[in-house]
Amino acid sequence: MGLPTGRLAVWWVVASEIVIFGGILGSYVMFRLSHDSWAEQAAVTNTLAGAFNTFVLLTSSLTAVLAHQAAERGDGPRAARLLHFTVLGGLTFLIVKAFEWTYEISHGYTIGSNLFWSFYYVAAGLHGLHVIVGMIIMLFVARTAKRNEELHRVENIGIYWHFVDLVWIFLFPLLYIAK
Amino acid sequence: MSAHAASHAEHGHHEQGFVRKYLLSTDHKVIGLQYLFTGMLMALIGGFTVYVFRMQLAFPGEEVPLWGRVTAAQYNALVTTHGSVMIFWVAMPVLIAAFGNFLIPLMLGCDDMVFPRLNRLSYQLFLLSALILIASFFVPGGPFGGAWTAYPPLSADPAYNATPWGATLWLIAVALEFVAFLLGGINFITTAMNSRAPGMKMFDVPIVIWMIVLASLVFMASVGPLIAGAIMLLFDQRFGTGFFNPATGGDPVLWQHLFWFFGHPEVYVVLLPALGIVAEVMTTFSRKKLFAYRTVIFTAIATSIISFFVWAHHQFVAGIDPRMAGLFTVTTLIISVPIAEMMFIYIATLYGGSIRFTTPMLWALAFIAEFLIGGVTGIYLGAAGSDVYFHDTYFVLAHFHYTFFPIAFIATFAGLTYWFPKMFGRMMDERLGKIHFWGTIIAFNVIFIPLFLTGAGGDHRRIFDYSLFPELAGLQGLRVLATIGLLVLIAFQPIFIYNFINSMFRGKVAGANPWRANTLEWAAPSPPPHGNFPEMPVVYRGPYEYSVEGRDEDYWPQHVPPDDPKRPAEQVA
Amino acid sequence: MPYWYLQQASTFAGDVDNLVLLITVIVGFWFLAAEFIFFWLIWRFRARDGHKAAYVAGETKREKRWVSYPHYAVLAFDILILIFALRVWNDIKISAPPAEERIRVIAQQWAWTFVHAGPDGVLDTADDIRTVDDMHVELDKTYHFELHSRDVVHSFSVPVFRLKQDAVPGRAILGWFRPTRTGEFDIQCAEICGIGHGLMPARLIVRTPEEHRAWMAEASGMASATAGTGLVARVEGEGQ
Numbered sequence: 001m002g003l004p005t006g007r008l009a010v011w012w013v014v015a016s017e018i019v020i021f022g023g024i025l026g027s028y029v030m031f032r033l034s035h036d037s038w039a040e041q042a043a044v045t046n047t048l049a050g051a052f053n054t055f056v057l058l059t060s061s062l063t064a065v066l067a068h069q070a071a072e073r074g075d076g077p078r079a080a081r082l083l084h085f086t087v088l089g090g091l092t093f094l095i096v097k098a099f100e101w102t103y104e105i106s107h108g109y110t111i112g113s114n115l116f117w118s119f120y121y122v123a124a125g126l127h128g129l130h131v132i133v134g135m136i137i138m139l140f141v142a143r144t145a146k147r148n149e150e151l152h153r154v155e156n157i158g159i160y161w162h163f164v165d166l167v168w169i170f171l172f173p174l175l176y177i178a179k
Numbered sequence: 180m181s182a183h184a185a186s187h188a189e190h191g192h193h194e195q196g197f198v199r200k201y202l203l204s205t206d207h208k209v210i211g212l213q214y215l216f217t218g219m220l221m222a223l224i225g226g227f228t229v230y231v232f233r234m235q236l237a238f239p240g241e242e243v244p245l246w247g248r249v250t251a252a253q254y255n256a257l258v259t260t261h262g263s264v265m266i267f268w269v270a271m272p273v274l275i276a277a278f279g280n281f282l283i284p285l286m287l288g289c290d291d292m293v294f295p296r297l298n299r300l301s302y303q304l305f306l307l308s309a310l311i312l313i314a315s316f317f318v319p320g321g322p323f324g325g326a327w328t329a330y331p332p333l334s335a336d337p338a339y340n341a342t343p344w345g346a347t348l349w350l351i352a353v354a355l356e357f358v359a360f361l362l363g364g365i366n367f368i369t370t371a372m373n374s375r376a377p378g379m380k381m382f383d384v385p386i387v388i389w390m391i392v393l394a395s396l397v398f399m400a401s402v403g404p405l406i407a408g409a410i411m412l413l414f415d416q417r418f419g420t421g422f423f424n425p426a427t428g429g430d431p432v433l434w435q436h437l438f439w440f441f442g443h444p445e446v447y448v449v450l451l452p453a454l455g456i457v458a459e460v461m462t463t464f465s466r467k468k469l470f471a472y473r474t475v476i477f478t479a480i481a482t483s484i485i486s487f488f489v490w491a492h493h494q495f496v497a498g499i500d501p502r503m504a505g506l507f508t509v510t511t512l513i514i515s516v517p518i519a520e521m522m523f524i525y526i527a528t529l530y531g532g533s534i535r536f537t538t539p540m541l542w543a544l545a546f547i548a549e550f551l552i553g554g555v556t557g558i559y560l561g562a563a564g565s566d567v568y569f570h571d572t573y574f575v576l577a578h579f580h581y582t583f584f585p586i587a588f589i590a591t592f593a594g595l596t597y598w599f600p601k602m603f604g605r606m607m608d609e610r611l612g613k614i615h616f617w618g619t620i621i622a623f624n625v626i627f628i629p630l631f632l633t634g635a636g637g638d639h640r641r642i643f644d645y646s647l648f649p650e651l652a653g654l655q656g657l658r659v660l661a662t663i664g665l666l667v668l669i670a671f672q673p674i675f676i677y678n679f680i681n682s683m684f685r686g687k688v689a690g691a692n693p694w695r696a697n698t699l700e701w702a703a704p705s706p707p708p709h710g711n712f713p714e715m716p717v718v719y720r721g722p723y724e725y726s727v728e729g730r731d732e733d734y735w736p737q738h739v740p741p742d743d744p745k746r747p748a749e750q751v752a
Numbered sequence: 753m754p755y756w757y758l759q760q761a762s763t764f765a766g767d768v769d770n771l772v773l774l775i776t777v778i779v780g781f782w783f784l785a786a787e788f789i790f791f792w793l794i795w796r797f798r799a800r801d802g803h804k805a806a807y808v809a810g811e812t813k814r815e816k817r818w819v820s821y822p823h824y825a826v827l828a829f830d831i832l833i834l835i836f837a838l839r840v841w842n843d844i845k846i847s848a849p850p851a852e853e854r855i856r857v858i859a860q861q862w863a864w865t866f867v868h869a870g871p872d873g874v875l876d877t878a879d880d881i882r883t884v885d886d887m888h889v890e891l892d893k894t895y896h897f898e899l900h901s902r903d904v905v906h907s908f909s910v911p912v913f914r915l916k917q918d919a920v921p922g923r924a925i926l927g928w929f930r931p932t933r934t935g936e937f938d939i940q941c942a943e944i945c946g947i948g949h950g951l952m953p954a955r956l957i958v959r960t961p962e963e964h965r966a967w968m969a970e971a972s973g974m975a976s977a978t979a980g981t982g983l984v985a986r987v988e989g990e991g992q
Contacts (some may be wrong), residue, residue, distance in 0.1 A: 005293045012365040012399070019403025026404070027411070027422070035428060054357055112419035115428045122414055141274045252947045326944045332921060333904040339861065339946055425922020432920060465797065470810035471819065496907065498920040501845035505838050512830040517828045523819040524810070526786065527795040530818075531806030536798070544794060551786055555779045564771045565841030568754060568914040571907060571942040612895055635772075636757030637911035639942040642950040650758065650911065650938040693844055726805035733804060 010156045017051040017130075021167050021172065024126070028119045028174060038061045040179060041116040044109060049100050050176040053093050054168065060089025060167045064158040067145075071155065076148035083142040086161060097128060120175050127171055130164045205295035206709055211281030214603065215595075219271035221309060225264040228671060232257040232643075237662035239309050239644045252341065253322030254643035260316075262327030263349065266445070267356050268309055270587035274452040275360065275398075276592055279367050279391040285700035285707060286385050287410050288376025288716040288738070292366050294535070301366070304359035308352045316346035319661065323349035326641060328442070331423035335415040347416050354409040357402050364395030378718035378736075382473060383737065385698045385722040388558055389476055390455030395449045397483045401444035408437035435497055439490035446582065447486045451479055454521065457543045460593050461525060463696045464540035465532030466733045468723040470524050475540030476526075480518040485514045497565050504563045511561035518554060522547065533726070533733075537694075538612030542593035545620050546585045553581030556631070572633025579629045592616075592675070599679075600693045603703040605686030611678040618671030620714065625664030627658040695734050698722045702738045761933040761958065762913035767840045769914070774836055778829050844915070848928035851896035856890070859899070859906035859919040862948030864939065871968050880972045886900065886953040887939060888971075889931050890964040899925040907943035910956055918943055931958040 003011075024176055067082035101121075111121040134157070141157045145152045197362070201209060215519050219551035227245075235249040242248055244595075280298065284291055292298045323345040325334040334350075337343035370387045371392045398661075403580075410435065411422040421427030423434050462469050469475065491499060491507040526548055534540070556578040569575060592615075599607050633654045638645065645651045692701040695740065699718070703711050725737040753776070755769045756851035760883060797805075810816060854875045866887040870879035881888075897909055901919035909916040910929070917927050939954035959967060 003373075005369050008369045009294060009297075009365050009373060012368055016365070016403060017401045019400055020406045021403075023404030023407030023437060024411070027247050027407070027437070030433070031428070031430070071741065111414070112421075115421060116409075118414065118420035118422060122410060122420070187802070227821070249952055255944065255947060255949065289825075303972070324947070328907050330943070333946055339904050341947060351928060389819065440819060441879050463935075466799075466805040470806060470811055471816055472809075473811070474816070495841075496916045497905075497918045498923055498925050503839070504845070505841060508837055508841070510832060512834050516823060516827050520819055520823040522786070523822050526790050526793065527810065527818050529790070529797055530796045530885075531808055532793075533799045533803055533805040534794060534797050544790075547790060548787060553782060555783045557834060558779050559772065559775055562771065562775065562837030564837040564844070566918055567841070567844055568768050568772075569912075570916050571909070597809075637755050637938070639909060639940045641944045644950055647951065647953040648940065653757065696991060726807050728807050 004152065006156050007159065008039050008154060010159045014159065017163065017167075017171040021123075021126070021170075024119070024123050024139070025174065028123065031115060031119070032174075032178065035115070038116040039116065039178075041109075042176065044104065044107075045176045046054050046103070046145050047176050048102050049096055050172050053096050056089050056096070057165045057168050060086040060093075061162050063089065064161045068155045071145060072149065072150040074148070075150055076145045079154050080142040080149065082092075083138050083145065087135045087138050090131050090138075093131060094128060095149075097124070106165060123171055124175065127164070127167050130167070134164050140155045188390050192369045197488040200290065203299065205291070205299050207280045207284050207292045207295065207298060207713075208602075208707060210298050211277050211279070213302050214305070214423055215277035216273045217306060217309060218269050218277060221264050221268040221272075224313075225261050225269055225673070226669060228264070229665065232261070232737065233347065233665050234535055235643060235661045236645075239646060244254060245386040249643065252321065252324060255326075255641065256322045256342075256345070258641055259326050259349075260312075260322055261326050264312070265351065265583070265587060266327065266449075268312065270449045270583065270724055271356070271360060272305060273586065273591050274449050274456075275391060275394055276302075277364055278387070278452060278456065278598075279363070279395070281598070282700060283367055283370055283388055283391065284374070285601070285711055286388050286698050286702060287371065287374055288699040288702075288712065288718065289370070290710045290712070290715070293370045293374055295329065295365050296364055296486045298366050301359045301362040304355055304362070308355035308359060311355065312352040315345045315352065318344035318348065321349065324550060324708055327413070328438055329434075330427075330438075331412060335423050337416075347413065349415070350409055350413055352414075354406060357409075357415065360395075360398060361402065364399050367395045368392055368399075376716050376718045379737075382476075383661030383718055383721050385455075386458040386469065386472070386475055388656040389457030390451040390458075390479060393479055393483055397444045397451070397486065398448045401441045401448075402618075404437045405441035406730055408434055420589045432494070432498055435488070435494050439493045440487070442493065443468050443490040444483070444486045446579075447483055450582070451483070453546065453586040454479070455589050455690060456597070457546050458528075459696075459698065460543035460597050462506050462723045463597075464535045464537055464543070465529055466535075466725045467528055467532040470528040470530075471655065472721065472723065475521060475524055478521045481517040482514060482521070482682040485510060485517070489514055489561075492563075492566070494560055495563050495569050508561060508563040515554070515561070516556065522551060528741060537596075538607070538616060539593050540595035541613065541616050542596065545616070546589045546593060549581060549589060549620075549623070550585045553578060553583075553585065556581060569634065571640050572634040573630045573638045573640060573742050576640055577630035577634055580627050580630075582625075588619070592619075595679075597694070598700070599682065601700055601703075601705050601707070603683045603686075604689055605682055605684075606689050606693060607682040607686060608678050610662055611674055615671055615674045615678065618674070619668060622664050622668035622671065626661045627664075629664075633657045635660075640677045667749070669670055692736075695732075697724060697734050699735045699737055703738060754911075755843075759933060759935070759937075760912065760913050760914070761931055761935070761937060762910075762915065763930045763932055764840065764844050765912065765932075767843060771836050771840050775833055777982035778833060782826070782829070791957040845927070847895065847932070849894050852894045853885050853890075853926070854898065855887070856898045856900070857887070857908055857919070857922050858902060859908065859945075860953040861904065861946050864908075864941075864942070864952070864954040868968075868971075870972060872967075879972060881968065883971070886957060887954060888957050888959065888964065888967055891931055891934050891958055891960050893961075894928060894930045896926060897930045899927065904945050905943050906941050906952075907938040909942035910937065911940065912937045912956070916942055931981065932959045933959055936964075941954075 063082045063085040066132045070079040109117050110116055138157050141153045145154055231243050232254055234243040298604050318343040323342050333339050334346055340346055341680050414420040415422055421429045423429045424429050488510045492511045495504045560569055573726045595614055596607055636654045637651055638654055689705050691704055699716050702716050718737045718743050720737055722737055726733045760766050812909045852952055853869050853873050858865040866883050868881040869875045870881045872879055873932040899917055901921040908919055913929050915929055937956040939956050941952040
């Protein structure tokens, strides 16, 4: 089996994460189908902010791909720079998210309000946690990549980041758009 | 075991390198033994709890020696602790993590796991989870008492379970344990895929490694929804959400689906490694090639896949659509086909053999004999029509103890006595081993055959005192008999512990390959040094080439080159 | 066998017991056969001096039939068991005969409340009779029950009926039974429901129609005399 061990391991991490998010999203969809009233709640969410965040995350995935290409060519410093851009994307995502949550919580839509908001905060919160973890690891990877060391890690963290991105691609329509 | 741990702790004061060498080691063998000893210590907790509550059942209301009077709340907590500890902190760490860590690199012929530090992290998280569980015994309100299945709303609301801290700590401990095993599993799978010795093809890998890797895959694919469920339940307990609370639109049955979607495959997660251990021991001591090696692997894969489609047979009467129950009866009975086939294969392996009754072989044979009982009694429960009656009676309890006891203890004893020479370089005492074997096996049946009968007679589970149920009064004699069986079983265990510790230091020196077995771990010195093999082995053939025609020796190790067929393996040491 | 220990007091109790018997016969035969062959092989092929084990790979079709034929047999008997199991299941849980009377069963930590239809035979009317921890039914009358829980998951289990059904908060679960034997029997809670799980027994009292009417007359009188102050009212107050 030709896959390098590091990449293989990242794929297995992604596989186990998929079933975790699958559990939450599957439960959410089952409830959503039997609770039409959640549509009003979903209408409160800020679709524009969500769309902007989707765009930000997709862009950050693009820079992660470019970082991978640079690493393939052996250009560590450039890969590190691009990874920093990706981290910046993650940061932007979190800041937008923080503003959204502040608005929603201050208007009384808290985690205990009803089941829709419970799912909203738990699913997006878990995703946000993954964004934060990804950013931290990425900063470490960028530091070694800058010295042209361990360049294969650039691709591995990229795979993880695409996965985080993909989860959001599912969360955004389910939590924001479906009305 | 505690004496052993204490002597280690003393050493820690004298030797500088002890902590680094034994507690922070990244060597797969040390980590495997850490899992083993932690699992054995947890088994003492699991064993003590069952002693207390079985005494209460046999002699309700009397003082239990070493405990005192058992209250209803304590009874629930004891039952819950026994179940969770034995499954999550004994069967899982010993069968998958201890044997997996110790055996995978040795049997694949490589020097270590591919991610040694991830491996260490996995153990540390596991240890932390065990400590959190133990801490939950001492918090206000006491440990969680809502059964190991933790059905909400009972588990979700302190107003119902009266253990605000116990329930949360239990949940955190279980979730953390899952994460530890996910990390370990990633390591196992990647190592098996990428670090096999030169020449070792997929179908040259010993069955036990196949089984552990398959088990890790099944675990990885099934545990996710329960981790998600645990997060949701934690929020229900602590942060005011109502995922499982009908008052806020939630659904208690959702947890049952998430739990059993994991819970049933979990049976196979521990069963497969046990079957793997039994295959290794049986082939070695019957000097036989494993019957239909590939078929074993295919049936194991089939079982793993089907195990994802049977979970609702735990919920026939839980309020799910009765038509769905019919569907799950079908899948449940279908899963008996590959498992039965695997049993037939193991039995067929004995045909034409030359069977040696060493202690590990006795355990392996006992596994088959006892597991068959667990297997056939499952039919009563998988068939929806009879499960209406048997659900949540002692019949269920006896059934799954006839699967879990062979898995977690009989197969483990087979594995421990078989690989003990490899782990510590010395042989265990055969006479003590056999006394322990017969005492344990006979006592085990004395416990659980009566419990089939009390279940058929209507004893329902998790009841601390049956005197309120006049119809069940006639079953008290059987309950006492089961408790006597348990006391005998417990009385025989110190023999094993003594034999284990004593042989570790004073047993006969084993040599590299005392059982004259084929697989690669026996090519390494006993115990293997850091890095395992002085000279990395190359594989020339499958793992079960015993009694090959035309050869003087009745075994043919995987690493011995074919051009020199007369050379025995002993010299490698 | 359940009937060694417990009487059969519902129409489907005998069916359940027969299914258990059928499974015991089929599975028992194959189990004993497998164990017999297993121990015979162990004895027959024990290590003896001068005997070497045979080399059998078990990869050819001819060798494999030793395991494949038995496993077709397993499949065939599985299907047989399946047919009977699903028939019994269908009778108990899916196709209920029309109701002659309804009864409401309410579980809570740690008591059972039973709402009987009363003399007029209709539930949710003024003459309903509520009792705690004892359920009164009439011989040979088809009852539909409606199962509720006020707090956690409980399980309504009547061993002599061979009937079990979880009570889930937030749902009303329907089921049926038809008593075939008079007497007093146990009702259990079969799902762990907290500290008092073991303290949740109730009594099932099956009477002939005449005796049942006599009980109703007595109970209705008592209920009107103690309305609002009795045990029932207290339990209901605690339920929330």
